[in-house]
Amino acid sequence: MSLVSSNQWAVETRTRASSMFFVIAAVAVLIAFAAPFFLSRSGIQDLFFILTMLVLAQCWNLLAGYAGLVSVGQQAFVGFGAYAMFATVILLGLDPLVGVLAGGLMGALLAIPTGFFAFRLQGAYFAIGTWVIAEVVRLSMAQWKALGGGTGTSLPTTATRDMVGVKLVQDIFGVRSAQAVDILCYWLALILAVASVVFIYRLLRSRQGLGLAAVRDNTVAARAVGVDALRIKAAVYIIVAFITGLVGALIYVQKARISPDAAFAVTDWTAYVIFIVVIGGIGAIEGPIVGVLVLYLLQTLLADYGSWYLLALGLIGIAVMLFAPRGLWGLFTERTGIQLFPVRRILTGGTNKTNGGTNV
Amino acid sequence: MTILALKNVSKSYGALKVTQDVSFTLEKGEALGVIGPNGAGKSTLFNLITGNVLVDAGQIEFDGRDVTRENPMARCLAGVGRTFQIPQPFDKLTVFENLVVAGAFGSSASESDVTGRCADILEQTGLGPRANDLAGGLSLLQRKRLELARALATQPKLLLLDEIAGGLTEGECVQLVDTVKSVHATGVSIVWIEHVLHALTSVVTRLLVLDFGKVIGIGEPDEIMNSKAVREIYLGIDV
Incomplete structure (x- = not known):
């Protein structure tokens, strides 16, 4: 992006590292699309886990790291989206993919009343408020007898077997329908992950993104220069709810079995997500990408150690917070100055030469 | 033409009256200085004009419009x-x-x-x-x-400056005054709170004196600086 003014001023946001990275990223995405051709079913399931957690983490990072909205109630939108998908399939008899879309829309819809209450709270009270709201939604869903009440229910096997695209995937790979559903869900997760990263990056580089950064740094000053702080925060909250609802629904198309306790689990959908963002680096798009890989590695390495695994996660989380408050990616950027998703607007040109600065 | 008009504006925090029945008008393109001892309510006056603090009583008009109940963002967009x-x-x-x-x-x-x-x-x-x-x-x-x-x-159409010259060297102060003057020359109205009087009086044409939230004088700089009330209260000089 290069904006030249009459006085020969120019603004640069792209760096050499980022331009190179985009080429590598594009190749990586293409390889990822082809993964079902050379990876086993469990490999695809692992990738599905990584990608869905990545989307949840990107959302939480946008919410907490950029909009300053530290929510511990994002499981409300995962679960609500998933239940909306189940309702669409079981009660309306529609395709699960329509259900995924419905999950996103219902997530966004839910964000309007919950935001109305949560936005009256600040800081820690906001965090607690969002958790309480998530519990309320969980308890309400547990009353929904048509979807199994407190014990939950399963998607009818015919629904996933007849899902749009499953037949095609079966023919291409010569696999059974259950595996075809996994592959299809994986592709959708990949599309969603790429789309959400691109969307968040574009948002942060836009005028609204700059306003969001100003609100995060100093709300009073932001209002004084004409930024509508409340509107920007509310928009972020609702958009994040939409994406979180989509992912929640998609996760449960793949799982095919839902219960209120699982769908609204604070550990699975919020604690792990916060871990990913904190470990990787809050307030940077690269952070969740690093964090999700670390979480996956830890899960794989420590899978046989039961509750020691959670203990280790907690200890690592504390260590990173103490010694690298900007996360692993923050540590790396500090040392090398490399940014893969630069959002800085660097002013160049003009009559008096401005120096490059020490922008971090 | 008037750009800013305060009419009987009052604000209290509990029993503390920080702004009491303040009225004044500012003409378009005018520069007004605001002086007064610490705690006189100068910064509160600005917060009332920008909407960071809402008035208890009275009315604020900006650019011919009643903005008394508008938020800071709306007032910024208005100028x-x-x-x-x-x-x-x-x-x-x-x-x-x-x-x-x-x-x-x-x-x-x-x-x-x-x-x-x-x-x-x-x-x-x-x-x-x-x-x-x-x-x-x-x-x-x-x-x-x-x-x-x-x-x-x-x-902005109206620029509110809150003690921007404090702690500057003489040379920096001259630079700053030049900057403010050049902004003023483009037609921007200015209200400037400042303790550095020589910087202030080289730009503004009128001075307003606040003490305990009340306007105790408004007029030309010479006239204000020589008035008995100002010298007693603001400069602490016995006359």
């Missing part, structure tokens, strides 16, 4: 620009980005439209060499300059 006495930079944005936010949102323009103007303001306020540095790393003097620069970037 009220301000600096904060304690600088409030966007720490994790660069100096240039601080101005772009103000330029893009404060005057409802796109980023590319305000780039040139923001860069020019940086040059004008002596922040050019720090354009790409994080605002959080600026010295106090530079933060004060940034306050002024950011307020200018919103393209």
